[in-house]
Amino acid sequence: MEVELFSSQFFVALFSIIVLDLVLAGDNAVVIAMASNRLPAHLRKRAIYVGTAGAIVVRLIMTFFAVQLLSVPYLQALGGLVLLPIAVKLLRPAHGEEHIEAAETFAGAVKTIIIADAAMGIDNVIAIAGASHGDFLLVVLGLLISVPIVVSGSQIIGKLMEKYPVLVVLGAAILGWTGGSMIVHDRTVGVMILTALPQAAYLLPAILAGAVCGIGAWTRRRG
Structure with a gap:
């Protein structure tokens, strides 16, 4: 289901992708920091930038295939x-x-x-x-906006989420809504659900969120 460029649906989907990228990137930000921890200061930033660039490329490839498989x-x-x-x-x-073992060389980091x-990003993918509704442009734009924020401000993001737990709740709700939306837009299961109850297109995502x-x-509360 392609989203019309610069429509309200396009911007809602883009916002959802950015929020999901930021909320789900907490562990990835820790990985970036820990992997380069033992490097000299002048190499640390370079390793973070090069490693993150490589991670973005891998993430885009994984997401591209995931979009096709869906x-x-x-x-x-x-x-x-x-x-x-x-x-x-x-x-x-x-x-x-x-626990991530810190590397002692630039290439290792x-x-x-x-x-x-890549290993920890499967849920993100x-x-x-x-959330992209099959529109790969949304995926690219979302990553281009959110990844620099994660790389440059991972500690700030972590503190904001601690101070404003509603951000995490919002991310979880978007995940629940996305899960429901994926189910009702499935070519087989979705058709059966929507044939029986057309309102499920909005009801199921809302209920799951x-x-x-x-x-x-x-x-x-139990934890």
Whole structure:
């Protein structure tokens, strides 16, 4: 489903992608910082920039293939279901940090950033592919806007999310909405759902967004 360029739907989808990129990039920002931690100061910034550039290229390739795969019957619905536990997990309290071995060479740091980002970015790829509605231009624009923010201000983003938890809730709600939207736009499952209940095009995403926030809040209180 291509989105008309510069329409209101285009900007809503772009906003969703940027928020998802920022909210889901917390772990990736930690990876970038830890991987280059042992390098001399003059090499550290260069390793971060080169590694991030490589990670963006890999992420774009992964997202491009994910966008293509989502046109296969049932896969888009499956991708939507996969996003729901990811969204709930986003609202759970953090228990420790991911351990990333710091590299001692420029090439080692760049390689670690690219490989770790690719391994940890699968949830991002599925979410962004779904939120883009199959429009790869939205994916590219979203990454071009959000990645420099993540690289230059990862610590600021982390502090903002701690100070304003509503940002994380907003990201989780968008993930839940995206998951529901992916299900109702699946070429097979979506047709069956919309034939039975046309209003499900908006009802299901809204219900899943609310359910994600409710379950996430409940698990957060228990944690």
